[in-house]
Amino acid sequence: LQIQHQELAPIQANLEQIKGYVLGVVAKYQNASYTDEQMKLAKADRAELRPLKEDIDTKRKQVKAAWNAPYLAFETKIKEITALIDEPVALIDGQIKEWEERRKAERRNKLEGVFNQHNPFGALLPFENVVEPEMLKMSITDSKATTLLARKMEKVTEEMAQLESLVDPQFRTECVAVYTQTLNLAQAILHASTLKAEKAKQEAVLGAVEPEPPASKPLQEAQDE
Numbered sequence: 723l724q725i726q727h728q729e730l731a732p733i734q735a736n737l738e739q740i741k742g743y744v745l746g747v748v749a750k751y752q753n754a755s756y757t758d759e760q761m762k763l764a765k766a767d768r769a770e771l772r773p774l775k776e777d778i779d780t781k782r783k784q785v786k787a788a789w790n791a792p793y794l795a796f797e798t799k800i801k802e803i804t805a806l807i808d809e810p811v812a813l814i815d816g817q818i819k820e821w822e823e824r825r826k827a828e829r830r831n832k833l834e835g836v837f838n839q840h841n842p843f844g845a846l847l848p849f850e851n852v853v854e855p856e857m858l859k860m861s862i863t864d865s866k867a868t869t870l871l872a873r874k875m876e877k878v879t880e881e882m883a884q885l886e887s888l889v890d891p892q893f894r895t896e897c898v899a900v901y902t903q904t905l906n907l908a909q910a911i912l913h914a915s916t917l918k919a920e921k922a923k924q925e926a927v928l929g930a931v932e933p934e935p936p937a938s939k940p941l942q943e944a945q946d947e
Contacts (some may be wrong), residue, residue, distance in 0.1 A: 832868075
């Protein structure tokens with residue numbers, strides 16, 4: 723695309739003259755202050771200033787429209803040309819995306835197969851919680867994706883062992899469930915602390931309740947015995 727002419731001459735206008743005129747008009751309104759009784763005068767002054775701005779702004783918009791007209795005509799023709807390219811690009815792009823989705827599904831199935839073979843936690847740890855977007859990218863090989871999955875499983879196994887060693891057995895089941903859903907060791911340990919605190923609170927409440935003494939028997943019944 724070769725542009726033969728695009729140099730634009732500066733817009734000629736009596737801007738300094740207009741600026742001087744406007745400064746003269748607005749000078750008397752600088753720091754204007756009106757009392758409640760002068761609101762009618764305030765509205766009249768506003769009515770005098772608004773048309774001045776509107777007149778100047780109308781000229782600006784006219785110049786802008788004229789200035790932009792050649793470009794808008796040029797832009798319209800350019801877009802007609804680039805639209806010719808969009809059609810085959812969209813056709814090709816659709817096929818590429820379809821291929822990528824198919825490859826991503828194949829990659830996902832392969833990784834899920836590897837996961838199922840090497841998942842020591844069974845149903846406790848769903849594949850959906852382990853797979854990451856990075857593993858499904860087509861920019862990496864299947865081998866690299868499998869390596870990433872193996873590293874993730876190693877980390878999960880290590881953190882699961884840490885969790886079991888740090889958490890009281892009575893809270894372990896719930897904390898393991900939290901970890902396998904979030905894969906956040908700190909969150910699972912914090913959950914154990916919360917459960918421990920709740921149990922201590924319950925025990926304190928139960929300990930504060932004194933058992934009622936057994937009801938005494940009537941005197942006559944005691945004598946009969």
